[in-house]
Amino acid sequence: MNTIDEALGAVVAAGDLAGAVGLVWRGGAAQVAAVGWRDMEAGLPMHRDSLFRIASMSKPIVSAAAMTMLQERRFALEDPISRVAPEFLAMRVLRDPDGPLDDTTPADRQITFEDLLTHRAGLTQAGFHSGPIDAAHREALGPDLDSPLSPDAWISGLASLPLVGQPGASFTYGRSTDLLGLLLARMEGATLEEVLRHRVFEPLGMSDTGFSVPPDKRHRRAGLYGFDMTGKLKKIDAPPGGVALPERPGDMEFASGGAGLWSTADDYLAFARMFVDPSVKLLSPETLALMTTNRLTDPQRLGAEMFGMPTFGTGSGFGLGVSVVLDPATAQVMRGKGGVGTVGWPGAYGGWWQADPTNGSVAILLMHNMLELEQLTAGYGLGGYGAIMEFHALATA
Known part of the structure; x- marks a missing residue:
């Protein structure tokens, strides 16, 4: 058992997560840890190809299509x-x-x-x-x-x-x-899913990413887990807040490019490698450099907040669809913390990733840690954030 397995396994054993998939890619090789359960009640283990709602990790993909x-x-x-x-x-x-x-x-x-x-x-x-x-x-x-x-x-x-x-x-x-x-x-003149399939998914070989999960792949979905008001893990039918239905209707026209995609660790790796691997040719070097260069002024970076908390602090900025590390010493892990130019953007349901061009590495952690705001305020679900911190430390060691 490797240390990433142990670290994630401890979070699962503590009852803070149902399961997770962590992937670290460096030097052309991937190290993968699939820990815990995609369905605790049915005793179904998490697998490398388990499908997750990636929430705002959708944003960099749509931004790349725009590029x-x-x-x-x-x-x-x-x-x-x-x-x-x-x-x-x-x-x-x-x-x-x-x-x-x-x-x-x-x-x-x-x-x-x-x-x-x-x-x-x-x-x-x-x-x-x-x-x-x-x-x-x-x-x-x-x-x-x-x-x-x-x-x-x-x-x-x-x-x-x-x-x-x-x-x-x-x-x-x-x-x-x-x-x-x-x-x-x-x-x-197409649907957003068709645009993404033509411009991103097919060129990069992302065969498991989309706004819904086909019936023949639904057995691979990681169950949606949140917490009850005592802090105990609880399986839920749909994301909190009524933002989505338990099953997306086949005739639904609207698609949320900001937060609606499902994906796997390997599919997201195929996307994230674009930022560190010159053999991935989706964007020209000039376009990629444009995308990964900070566009915010210092007052915009330092003044940005979400829910009363600084979005970037002093260590990061934002390019065209991705956060960008400017100062490795003060960059926040949640926005990506690596060498100068490291990019990323996390998802509200627990997903996190970064791609560091200074050492050619990609780190991805997928889980379902779906919280109501009052539960987070009560201190529930913090184990998922702790898992990201531990995973980052081990992935970048």
């Missing part, structure tokens, strides 16, 4: 998105992000594609603000992952809401990548 279109000159970073979505031609901005919806001012300028790729569009999402904008998002857009709206209706609904910040002014995490994905699909 393939950028290098084809289908759009420029400075282009206003109203060129593709005229719904966003004349946006308004809340004077106070938590204030009344009718207390707005005109946007100083239009939202650009770069704004979407860097989360500087002024877009938010349900759950991120305490004011009326929160309920307005839920009413206009429906559930985050499985919205019943058509893509066009969803785009129109988002455009009808005021922004929480001026375009380009600050890093504001929200629906930017969801919108980006639907704009790529509109530009291609």
Whole structure:
């Protein structure tokens, strides 16, 4: 048994996780640990090819698809998105992000594609603000992952809401990548899944990644696990907060490029290798360098927050769809902590990864650690974050 197995096994044994898959790739070889259970109640063990909801780990994939279109000159970073979505031609901005919806001012300028790729569009999402904008998002857009709206209706609904910040002014995490994905699909005249399959999945050999799991692969899904209010692991039917259905309908048109994908450790490795392995040719060296160069100003980096906590601190910035390490000594593990230029972006359901070009390594940890906010506040589910810290320490040793 290797030390990664032991470390993850201890977290499972403590009742803090049902199971996890950890993968470390370096020098062309992968070390994999599949620990615990994909279904505790049925006694089904976790396997290397187990499928997980990867939540916001979807964002770098959609951003990479956008970069393939950028290098084809289908759009420029400075282009206003109203060129593709005229719904966003004349946006308004809340004077106070938590204030009344009718207390707005005109946007100083239009939202650009770069704004979407860097989360500087002024877009938010349900759950991120305490004011009326929160309920307005839920009413206009429906559930985050499985919205019943058509893509066009969803785009129109988002455009009808005021922004929480001026375009380009600050890093504001929200629906930017969801919108980006639907704009790529509109530009291609296809569904977002078709766009990703053509531009990313098939070129990289990612045969297990998509917005739903086909019936013949469902036995490989890792069960969704959260906690009850006593802190005991609990299997759940769907992600917390009503953001998704237990089973995505086959005729559902909307797809969340921001958080909706399922994947495996090996599929995500095929994607992440792009950042460290020159033999992976999805993006040109120039486009890859553009994607992995910090675009945020120092005030934007240092002022970025999520749920009252610093997003980057002093050690990291953000490129076009990925976090980027600027100072290895002060970079946070959750955003990726390696040599200068290390990229990553975690997922809310426990998934984490980084790719470090300074030593050619990739580290990926997939699990389902699905928490209600009040449970996290009560201290439940912290073992999953501890597992990421331990895995990172062992993976980078």
